[in-house]
Every structure is written in structure tokens, then in C-alpha cells.
Amino acid sequence: MKESFVSIENLDLKYQQKSVLTDLNWIINKGENYVLYGESGSGKTALAKIIAGLQNAIGDVKINFNAKSHLPEAVLFVESWYQFKNLEGVANFYYQQRYTSQQAKDTLTVHAELIHYGKEKGLHFDQVEPILEALNFSAFASSQLIELSSGEHKKLQLVKALWLKPQLLIIDQPYTGLDAASRKNLNVLLDEVSADGVQLLLICNDAELPTSINRFAEIVNEQIAISNSKAVQLVSNKKHTKEIPDFLKESPAFSSDNVVKMVNVNISYGEKQVLKNIKWEVKAGEKWLLQGHNGSGKSTLLSLINGDHPQSYANELYLFGNRRGSGESIWEIKQHIGLISPEFHWYFDANATVWQSIASGFYDTVGLFQQLPYTKSAQVDELTAYFGLTKSKNELLSTLPLGKQRLVLLARTIIKNPELLILDEPCQGLDQDQTEHFNHLVDELCSNGMTLIYVGHFESQLPTCLEKRILLEKGEVKVVESLNIEILS
Amino acid sequence: MSNYFNTLPLREKLNQLGVCDFMDSSEFLDGVSALKGKKLVIVGCGAQGLNQGLNLRDSGLDVSYTLRAAAIEGKRDSWKNATENNFNVGTYEELIPNADVVINLTPDKQHTAVVNAIMPLMKEGATLSYSHGFNIVEEGMQIRKDLTVIMVAPKCPGSEVRAEYVRGFGVPTLIAVHPENDPQGKGLAQAKAYAVGTGGHRAGVLKSSFVAEVKSDLMGEQTILCGLLQTGSILSFDKMVEKGIDAGYASKLVQYGVEVITEALKQGGITAMMDRLSNVAKVKAFEISEELKDIMRPLFQKHQDDIMSGEFSRIMMEDWAAGDKNLLAWRAETGETAFEKTPAGDVKITEQEYFDNYTLMVAFVRAGVELAFETMVQAGIKPESAYYESLHETPLIANTIARKKLFEMNRVISDTAEYGCYLFDQACKPLLADFMKKVDTDLVGKNFNEGKDGGVDNRTLIDVNEAIRSHEVEQIGATLRKAMTAMKAIKTA
Numbered sequence: 001m002k003e004s005f006v007s008i009e010n011l012d013l014k015y016q017q018k019s020v021l022t023d024l025n026w027i028i029n030k031g032e033n034y035v036l037y038g039e040s041g042s043g044k045t046a047l048a049k050i051i052a053g054l055q056n057a058i059g060d061v062k063i064n065f066n067a068k069s070h071l072p073e074a075v076l077f078v079e080s081w082y083q084f085k086n087l088e089g090v091a092n093f094y095y096q097q098r099y100t101s102q103q104a105k106d107t108l109t110v111h112a113e114l115i116h117y118g119k120e121k122g123l124h125f126d127q128v129e130p131i132l133e134a135l136n137f138s139a140f141a142s143s144q145l146i147e148l149s150s151g152e153h154k155k156l157q158l159v160k161a162l163w164l165k166p167q168l169l170i171i172d173q174p175y176t177g178l179d180a181a182s183r184k185n186l187n188v189l190l191d192e193v194s195a196d197g198v199q200l201l202l203i204c205n206d207a208e209l210p211t212s213i214n215r216f217a218e219i220v221n222e223q224i225a226i227s228n229s230k231a232v233q234l235v236s237n238k239k240h241t242k243e244i245p246d247f248l249k250e251s252p253a254f255s256s257d258n259v260v261k262m263v264n265v266n267i268s269y270g271e272k273q274v275l276k277n278i279k280w281e282v283k284a285g286e287k288w289l290l291q292g293h294n295g296s297g298k299s300t301l302l303s304l305i306n307g308d309h310p311q312s313y314a315n316e317l318y319l320f321g322n323r324r325g326s327g328e329s330i331w332e333i334k335q336h337i338g339l340i341s342p343e344f345h346w347y348f349d350a351n352a353t354v355w356q357s358i359a360s361g362f363y364d365t366v367g368l369f370q371q372l373p374y375t376k377s378a379q380v381d382e383l384t385a386y387f388g389l390t391k392s393k394n395e396l397l398s399t400l401p402l403g404k405q406r407l408v409l410l411a412r413t414i415i416k417n418p419e420l421l422i423l424d425e426p427c428q429g430l431d432q433d434q435t436e437h438f439n440h441l442v443d444e445l446c447s448n449g450m451t452l453i454y455v456g457h458f459e460s461q462l463p464t465c466l467e468k469r470i471l472l473e474k475g476e477v478k479v480v481e482s483l484n485i486e487i488l489s
Numbered sequence: 490m491s492n493y494f495n496t497l498p499l500r501e502k503l504n505q506l507g508v509c510d511f512m513d514s515s516e517f518l519d520g521v522s523a524l525k526g527k528k529l530v531i532v533g534c535g536a537q538g539l540n541q542g543l544n545l546r547d548s549g550l551d552v553s554y555t556l557r558a559a560a561i562e563g564k565r566d567s568w569k570n571a572t573e574n575n576f577n578v579g580t581y582e583e584l585i586p587n588a589d590v591v592i593n594l595t596p597d598k599q600h601t602a603v604v605n606a607i608m609p610l611m612k613e614g615a616t617l618s619y620s621h622g623f624n625i626v627e628e629g630m631q632i633r634k635d636l637t638v639i640m641v642a643p644k645c646p647g648s649e650v651r652a653e654y655v656r657g658f659g660v661p662t663l664i665a666v667h668p669e670n671d672p673q674g675k676g677l678a679q680a681k682a683y684a685v686g687t688g689g690h691r692a693g694v695l696k697s698s699f700v701a702e703v704k705s706d707l708m709g710e711q712t713i714l715c716g717l718l719q720t721g722s723i724l725s726f727d728k729m730v731e732k733g734i735d736a737g738y739a740s741k742l743v744q745y746g747v748e749v750i751t752e753a754l755k756q757g758g759i760t761a762m763m764d765r766l767s768n769v770a771k772v773k774a775f776e777i778s779e780e781l782k783d784i785m786r787p788l789f790q791k792h793q794d795d796i797m798s799g800e801f802s803r804i805m806m807e808d809w810a811a812g813d814k815n816l817l818a819w820r821a822e823t824g825e826t827a828f829e830k831t832p833a834g835d836v837k838i839t840e841q842e843y844f845d846n847y848t849l850m851v852a853f854v855r856a857g858v859e860l861a862f863e864t865m866v867q868a869g870i871k872p873e874s875a876y877y878e879s880l881h882e883t884p885l886i887a888n889t890i891a892r893k894k895l896f897e898m899n900r901v902i903s904d905t906a907e908y909g910c911y912l913f914d915q916a917c918k919p920l921l922a923d924f925m926k927k928v929d930t931d932l933v934g935k936n937f938n939e940g941k942d943g944g945v946d947n948r949t950l951i952d953v954n955e956a957i958r959s960h961e962v963e964q965i966g967a968t969l970r971k972a973m974t975a976m977k978a979i980k981t982a
Contacts, residue, residue: 100543100574269573270573308655313546327525327551331657349656364657366655366656367657367658
């Protein structure tokens, strides 16, 4: 006789007058570990939050905890997109803050945060150490929370979840931002906690899963469809057939043949060196793939190019033909560049509409602070239409599904037809379909001769236009090579 | 040294108090060019020093830091702040002689010592910049006649100055040139370029004078900004506990309440703040704030009078000389209050609940902002200056209370503000004793609308709305806020 663990009856959820889930029924029995998948915007995250009691909906959700288990009677939901706060609950941080050295510390260290969490939940510290080890996170113990990248924050959330071992653990996009080794280790750890009695519900479209996963559920037509194996997903053949706006067909105005030149660049925080003797040249029109494991220094390298790193002033670095620190302002540098990264997205203005967000790309500001002249405003309209965002142009960026938010920020990066496009893990958190669509757009947009630096992992799909690759390892350049198809497969 | 303001004839006093010009963005078309290629040397590398320096350098200017030899040798925090961000750091002797502009961003209390040390080292015709005029106006510091003296004062904490700059915006900034020290007539051009360098020109720049800045800044910080928020918070908390409201709830309501309430103030003035209340609650809040204004008016006037006459600075400097005896005793006392010692409870309070259950604070804020503004304007300070030093800054201070209560507020604000807050709080609490006896939990702790039918008299409501909206602080505020277009939401816990 199966014993039900979670039972959901007649669940209805509407978002802005539109039905998302209708009369949904779902019983998760004891011992069942699910993967929940479905199209972007189908309501996966909302459903998970409803189960975790973080969102309200009409209908019944009952969780039948095991009172005899040694595990806490709790549902823990790990978000795909985690906004950390400091102890006082203030989250008014900004993107460049992690690169700036300030003695007045605003956030805790990872170690202090874990001690705080353990105390709150009554956990033993010796039990977290093996988890830190397995996820390759021990080295971050003394790092300030503000210094962590989005992938590292994700790991910290996973560490807490695996340490707590709630009776039901729900993870939204567990593999986001993790490199290959960490993904494998995560699966082993998930199997371990599962063997200990934790039931899993993972929201993802990935193929490599923990072996303890034994059920699959898909949200189809606002309801749940259950199977024992994952239905083969049809990659949609929606080809993007729209013409690129004319103003983006023109080749960008290159100010110099040398877009980036680094001569022995070194960056360190106190004793910790994050970049060592970096030599790298990017010429106008080149399409680079930048790779490296979590914490190898990729984001720091890019922050130097985007004028975001205070230490760039003491290094020999040339941007667009000029020596850095020769009297230019960061706004003059940013004029040449369009950039997105998960961290940039993180700190983006939550009060900006879609249209304002795209328009702000003209001025490289986070949010729009000025009126646009007519021609620029018309270009924003044109690009908004090209990305299929016209209907949502007056909605707040932060209320859109993650995939759409990324498209908006991609539109923002190219609105001024920049010489250099920097896409730092632009598809993190997107599903396969969205990733393909996104990269297809990147290929089209770059066909006008724009320079590209793209950060992505091997296993994820990449734009086809990439032709060179630089690999970082522990802050050093490990490989610089021309890219051919074999490396990508 | 004698009080500079008191040496002036009345005509000149009024003249300098009345300098107040909200500058058009066309004034900043020259960008940073007046400082381009000049050597800027910042004295001190705390929150303002570091963050302003980062902005100025990112605007293409040549910035280095000078610290006392002891701070360099001891590798103090200020030394680490500067060196770890790759700034050149040197002693006064090493850097000051070559500096074109010396920017003094040390705490007020050290100004006399710092200026006395650096002035002899400064080269002929250089510029000395302050971010607060206390040293010049109240302490009467005399600056060498060949030197230009300017002030650039971002009206936000250092961390905000940086955060807004990298977002592509800035914080409202006040600039001034000291009329006794502008031998080459370059002061204003340099102050404007400095404001551009820190991003201030995007959020609005007010041209003021050293005198107007000091007299209005002191008044604002000791009455509405710190004083009344401190007194009101403690009285509210104690009242709730006295009436049996859960202490954890009371602590959270008070700690975060001012921030949520003044967020409405920041976005739409007193009108917006009052409009967040139901009609009945609004009428009540209006009535008690009128009563509060009557009770506190003499105290506000006394503070303004003492600031104008120099009496306030005199007794504060006496306390400095006595090793901050009064101040430290009071700081310790604040740390020991029941509010400070009760952690915020683990309860969820919705944004609207902060208004409905804390009507008393809405009344305190309206009374305090209007009184401070009115008193300043009556004393000859222009409405624009008075607006910045009262309404504009209230949400910023409320934010520090939300972070770590009153002790944190007093730690973050300047020494002059803390001393003024001490004087105000001492006097204000007894003044409000009778008033507080009448206050019950419908005004603080519970929903004011509970058990009421919500009906109000048309005429009364119209009159109340009219009185709120037609106040001068609302009219000048609407104009100034429009100039500062982007309003960032403060997150609520």
C-alpha cells in the first residue's frame, strides 16, 4: 500500500488574470523522488513554492510528515535565483561591490554564515565539512558573501540544504552555475541524503540526474502528467525568422583594432591572488570563448575589461587602444561594450520596465535616468519588437519569467551596436529550448562584425560563431587556441 | 579662533544664509574638465573618503590619499581601504606639497588639527575642499589667503554615493565656495567639476554657502533627523510594552517602521506618507501632529537659536575638550534602553501594517519635518536648503535605524549630529510626557482602523488634505524631487 507524502488537490493558480495551473492534482508517495519539468513559464517554480508554503493558491496542499523520522519535518525550497541579504535583511548591494576592497564589512563570511545557520537549525558543524569538501567549497570559508559569484551562492544554498536534510527537499535548477565536477558530486550527495530518508523534487531539464530519481512529472496544459521516465522532449522547430533591425546590420564603429590587451595582469585581495600574469589580446571582430572552472577568475577578468574593477588602475591593460588609467572615465569605456552576466542581472534595477531596461543600454546605466531622443526611442521600439517583447514592454522586468528577463538584458547589451559584446554565462538558468534560441540570436547579431567574448561551459550549447578559446585555471591562462568543432562536441 | 558667522555684520549674515540656487543641468556641460590632469589628494579614507575617491578616479581624475604617518605605519583600516584598491598613499609631507586640490574628508572633530597640519604644506594657489562647513563657520578656521576653499557635500552616506554612481546615477549634492577664499575665482568651476566626478550632477546640485550649509545641517540633524526619530522610537516602544503588546513585535515595528513610513515620504513627501493611512487615521494623525507641533515648537526654536548664536557649538566643543564626557555617557545609555536590547521578533509585518499599526510615528514624522522646515525658513534659511536638511534626509537616517536600531544610527552619523541628538532627546522626552499619557495602542501597536466604521466628515477631510498639501515643504519638495527623477525602493524585511 502506497502512503502519500504530498497530496495536492484541485489547485488553481492565476497570474495577472491568466490561468497558470488549473484543477491540478498530484500525489507524491513516500519514497518517490521526482524530477519536475515543463516549458518555461508553465508554472514549475510557482508549483514548487506552493508546496513549500511560500506562495498562496486556491486548493489543498497537505504534507504528511513522518513524525518518527530523525529528519526535520520541513520542506526546503532552494531557489534557482538567489538574492542574498546581510544579517539585517538589507539587500541594497551593487554589482561592482564585490571587486572593491572595504574594511567596513557589510556581509558575513561564508564560515560565519554557516555557523549562524547551524545554530538556528540546531545542526552540528562537523557534518557540513564533508559537504563543503565534496562541492569543492572549503576554500571559500573566509570569503565575504558579497564576494561570491552567483554559482558560488548557489553552492552555498545547496550546502545548507544537504546539511539540514529536510524531509522534502525541492531544488529549482540544481545544476545552474555548477561546473561538470560539481554536478557529479552533487548527484552523489543527493543520493546519499535520499538514502537517509530525504525525498527529492528537482526542477530541471538536465539529463544527468541522481540515480535515486524514480519519477518524472511534467506540467502540460496546466496540469501534472506523471511517468517513470522522462518523455523525449521535442526541441521545438520555431526558427527565428525575423529580420535584424537595420541599425544593427551596420558594422559597429571600431575605435581601434586592439579591443583588449592585457600585459601581465595581476589581481589579489590581501593574500589571495585571483589572477596571475594574465596575457591576452582580443582583436576587433574576434569571437572568443572564455572558460574555466568555478572560481577560476573569469568574472574578475571580465570586470577589468568593463571598467568595474578598482585594481585595473595598477595593471598594464589597454582597452580600445588606450592605456587604462590614462584619464578616461569608466563611462567612456562602457560606451564600447555591451555586457550581461548572472551577477549583473542579479543587481539590475527591480523597478525598471522592459522598455526602460532596454533603453538604459544606450547610457550603460542600471535603470533609465533620462529621456531618449526620438531616433533612439524608435530603435528601442524596433528591437523590442524583434525580440518579441512588445506586449510586455511596460511590465516590470523583475515580474517576467527568467528566460524572458535574459532576452531583455541581451537586447539591452546590443541596443547601441557596441564594438564588444561580453556574454558571461548568459544562459545560466535557461532551459534547453531557450538556450538554443538565445544562442541563435547571438549568432545573428554578431554577424555584423561585432567582437564577442562568451563564457559558457562545455556541456551547454554555444553559439556557432565562436572561433577562439581561452581557458583559465586557478587564475592563470592555461590554454589559448583556435576553436574547432571537436572541442565543442 | 572665533565663530566666523558671529564676526559678520547682519547684512552679510543674511546674504550668506540666503545663498541657495538649484542648478540647472546645463551648468555641468563642462564635465570634470576643471579638475582634469590636476592632482587630487584626499585626506582620510573612511566611508566618504574611499567612495568619493573611487568615483572621482572612475571619472578620469588623478586621485591619491594622504594619511597620518601613524595610520600608514599601523596599516590601519584607512590605509588598507586605499592601498587594496590600488590608490597611491603617502604622508602629508609626501603628497600635500604637489596637490592641486586637497580634499579633507576626515571627521569634523579632527578638522582643526588636520587643517593646521596640511595648510603650511599646501602649494601656493591650491584648493582646499571640505564636505561640511563646521570648521570654517563655527570654529572660525582662517585659511591662507592664496588658497581657494570650496565645499562639496553629497547628501548621502558614502556607500550610497558609490552605489548610485556605478548604477549611472548619483546622489543630491550641495556645493559652496567660501567668499573669503576665492582669490582666483576658480572655486565654483572646481566645485561643479567635483560634483560631476562623484555623479552628483545627475541627481541635483544645490549651490549653497558654508554658512547656510552649517546652520541648516546642524538644525536638521539634531531635531527631525536624529533627535525626533530617537525620541519617538523609544517612546513608542515603551508605550507598547507598557500596554502589553508583545515586545518582539514592538521592537520590529519600531525598528523597521520608520524606514517603511519614510519611504513614502521620500517618494511623494508628507502628502504621500499621510495618504497611506485610511481617512480616519489620517485625520487623527493630522490632529495629533498639530498638537505635537505646538508642544515641540519652542524646543525646535531653541535649537535653531542656539545654532545661530554659536551657543550649540560652544557647549559641544566644551564636551570635546572634556573627552566627550556627556556624549559617551549618553551613548552608553542609548545602548541600554529596552528597545535596543529587545531583538526584533520573528513576525511578518506587511508594508501596509507598518502604517496602520504605527500611526503615531506618521504623526511624529509630519510634525518633525514641518517644524524643522518652518523653523529654518523663519531663521532666514532658504526653502530648498531647508528641504534637503529635513525631509530629504529623514529616510536616509531611518534606513540606519532599520539596519541596527538607534545605537547604529548614532554610530553612523557625525559627532555633531550625535551631540545635537543628545541635547534634543534630553529635552524632548519630558516635554512629551503628558502627551504620551493619552496615547493608547490604537495609535501604536494595533490597527487604528479596528472597530471603527471608517467614516469621516467631508469638510474635515478636505481641510486636512488642504493643510497637508499646501505646506511650503510640499511645494518645494515636488519641484526638487522632479529633478531627482529616479527613486530607488528601499527593501523591507
